[in-house]
Amino acid sequence: MSDKPVPCDLMRPSDSPPVDTAIKASDQPIFSVLSSGGVKMKEARVLAGLDCTGGDGGSALTTDSESGIFSGECELCEDHEAELDWFCDTEQKLVCSHCATVGPCRAHALIPLSARVSSLRNHLVDVCEKIQLQALRVERFIQHTLTDKEQKLQAAASRAREQVLSRVSAAREALEEEEQRLLEAVQREEERVEQCLLTQQVHWKQALTSLNQTRAGLVHTLTHTPDTQLAISAQDISERVEGAEGVGEPCDTEQLEMKSSCSDSAMLTALWATAVLLGPNADRTSSFQFDARTVSPLLSLSEDLFTLTFTNRKSREPCPYDPARFDSWPNALGSRPLSSGTHRWVLDVGQSAAFKVGVCHATLERKGSGDEARLGHNLRSWVLSNYDGEYSFWHGGRKVPLHVVRRPRRVGVLLDWPTQTLLFYEPESNVVLYSLTDSFSAPLLPACAVTDRSITIVH
Structure with a gap:
C-alpha cells in the first residue's frame, strides 16, 4: 500500500442537480436544501468507550450516512496504514484506531470521526440557517424599515x-x-x-x-x-x-427733549436679548474678579477672588484701612471698569436668601452707612435684589417689584454700552428678569452685596 494519503473523491455525481439550483439560501431553509439534494442528515451518536478488541486494532468502518454527506475513499494513517476514523481533540488531527489505543494519542480526548463530522455538519447547518435568517431580517429591514424611515424622514x-x-x-x-x-x-x-x-x-x-x-x-x-x-x-x-x-x-x-420711551419695546428688547444670549457669541462671557481692596469687612473673599461669603461677627477679621473699601455695607466691586462694548457675566447665587447684583459708578461712596454707599439707593448704582424670595430692581432709592416664577440659582447681567442697556436674566432659561435703558455717563463696575451665605462669579 502506498504511503501517500488517498484523496477522497469529492466530485459531484453526474446525475446530481447543479449547485446553483440545489442550494439557494435565500429561497428555502438549509435542511430543505440538503434534503432536496438527496442527502439525509443523521444525528451524531456519542460513543462512551473505545473498542480495542477488533481485528487489526481497528474499529468498525463508518457508513456513508454516518460519515457525512459526501462518500468516497478516506485517508490512511502514515504510521499504521489504517483508516483515519478517529479525531484527536487534544492535537486537533485525524488518527487511526491504533494511534487511539496504543499510539501517542491513547491518553488524549478522542472522538469518532463520524461523530466529529456529524457534529461539525450540524453546526454548519445551524450557522447557515442563522445566516439565512439574518439575511432575511436584513432584507426585510431594507425593504420595510429603512423605506418607512425614509418616507417618515421626508x-x-x-x-x-x-x-x-x-x-x-x-x-x-x-x-x-x-x-x-x-x-x-x-x-x-x-x-x-x-x-x-x-x-x-x-x-x-x-x-x-x-x-x-x-x-x-x-x-x-x-x-x-x-x-x-x-x-x-x-x-x-x-x-x-x-x-x-x-x-x-x-x-x-x-x-x-425727545423722550427715550418712544422707542421702548418689550418685543424688541426680548429679541435683542435673545440674539445676544443665544446667538453665535452666546458663550463669550466677560471675565472679572472681585477687587480685594473694595471687599467689606462683613465679607470674606476666596483665594481665587471669585466667591464672596457673608461672615458672622465672631469670625470677622480686622481689615487694613483702604479708601476703596466699603466699611459699613456688605459690598464688593469688580476689578475691571466697563465703558464700551457688550459684556455679560453670571453669578451663582446658590441658596443665598439676601443678595444684590448689578453695576455702579466707580465714584460710588465707600464710607459710612448712608444711602450714598448703599447699592441701589442712589443714582450711581443699578442692582437686582433678592431678600427672602422677594425680587426687585433698585436705582436711586426706587424699588421696582419683579415677578419671578422660579427661584434662580444663577443670575446673569448683560451690559450693552453702545445702547446704554442693562439687563438681568436667568441663564438656564434665558428669561429676562428686568431690563432698562439709562444714561451711563461714567465707566461702570460690576457690583455685588450679600448678607446670607455666598455668591460666586461663574466662569
Missing part, C-alpha cells in the same frame, strides 16, 4: 421646514409691524419736539424783539426827553419796565 423634514418658515414669517411680520410702530412713534415724538422748539423760537424771538424795542425806547427817553417832561413820564416808564419784566427768564424744559 415628511418630518417637510414639516420642520414649514415650521421654520412659518415661525420666521410670523416673527418677521411681528417685527416689521413693531418696527413700523416704533418708527411712527419716534416720528411723532420728533415732530412734537420740533413743534415745541418752533413755538419756543417764535415766542422768544418776539420777546427778544419786544425787549429790544422797550430798551431802545427807554434809552431814547433817557437821552432825548427834557427834564420837565421826564419828571411826568414816570408812569409810562414804569409800564414799559413792567412789560419787559413780564417777558420772564428763558429756561430749558423736558418738553424740549
Whole structure:
C-alpha cells in the first residue's frame, strides 16, 4: 500500500442537480436544501468507550450516512496504514484506531470521526440557517424599515421646514409691524419736539424783539426827553419796565427733549436679548474678579477672588484701612471698569436668601452707612435684589417689584454700552428678569452685596 494519503473523491455525481439550483439560501431553509439534494442528515451518536478488541486494532468502518454527506475513499494513517476514523481533540488531527489505543494519542480526548463530522455538519447547518435568517431580517429591514424611515424622514423634514418658515414669517411680520410702530412713534415724538422748539423760537424771538424795542425806547427817553417832561413820564416808564419784566427768564424744559420711551419695546428688547444670549457669541462671557481692596469687612473673599461669603461677627477679621473699601455695607466691586462694548457675566447665587447684583459708578461712596454707599439707593448704582424670595430692581432709592416664577440659582447681567442697556436674566432659561435703558455717563463696575451665605462669579 502506498504511503501517500488517498484523496477522497469529492466530485459531484453526474446525475446530481447543479449547485446553483440545489442550494439557494435565500429561497428555502438549509435542511430543505440538503434534503432536496438527496442527502439525509443523521444525528451524531456519542460513543462512551473505545473498542480495542477488533481485528487489526481497528474499529468498525463508518457508513456513508454516518460519515457525512459526501462518500468516497478516506485517508490512511502514515504510521499504521489504517483508516483515519478517529479525531484527536487534544492535537486537533485525524488518527487511526491504533494511534487511539496504543499510539501517542491513547491518553488524549478522542472522538469518532463520524461523530466529529456529524457534529461539525450540524453546526454548519445551524450557522447557515442563522445566516439565512439574518439575511432575511436584513432584507426585510431594507425593504420595510429603512423605506418607512425614509418616507417618515421626508415628511418630518417637510414639516420642520414649514415650521421654520412659518415661525420666521410670523416673527418677521411681528417685527416689521413693531418696527413700523416704533418708527411712527419716534416720528411723532420728533415732530412734537420740533413743534415745541418752533413755538419756543417764535415766542422768544418776539420777546427778544419786544425787549429790544422797550430798551431802545427807554434809552431814547433817557437821552432825548427834557427834564420837565421826564419828571411826568414816570408812569409810562414804569409800564414799559413792567412789560419787559413780564417777558420772564428763558429756561430749558423736558418738553424740549425727545423722550427715550418712544422707542421702548418689550418685543424688541426680548429679541435683542435673545440674539445676544443665544446667538453665535452666546458663550463669550466677560471675565472679572472681585477687587480685594473694595471687599467689606462683613465679607470674606476666596483665594481665587471669585466667591464672596457673608461672615458672622465672631469670625470677622480686622481689615487694613483702604479708601476703596466699603466699611459699613456688605459690598464688593469688580476689578475691571466697563465703558464700551457688550459684556455679560453670571453669578451663582446658590441658596443665598439676601443678595444684590448689578453695576455702579466707580465714584460710588465707600464710607459710612448712608444711602450714598448703599447699592441701589442712589443714582450711581443699578442692582437686582433678592431678600427672602422677594425680587426687585433698585436705582436711586426706587424699588421696582419683579415677578419671578422660579427661584434662580444663577443670575446673569448683560451690559450693552453702545445702547446704554442693562439687563438681568436667568441663564438656564434665558428669561429676562428686568431690563432698562439709562444714561451711563461714567465707566461702570460690576457690583455685588450679600448678607446670607455666598455668591460666586461663574466662569
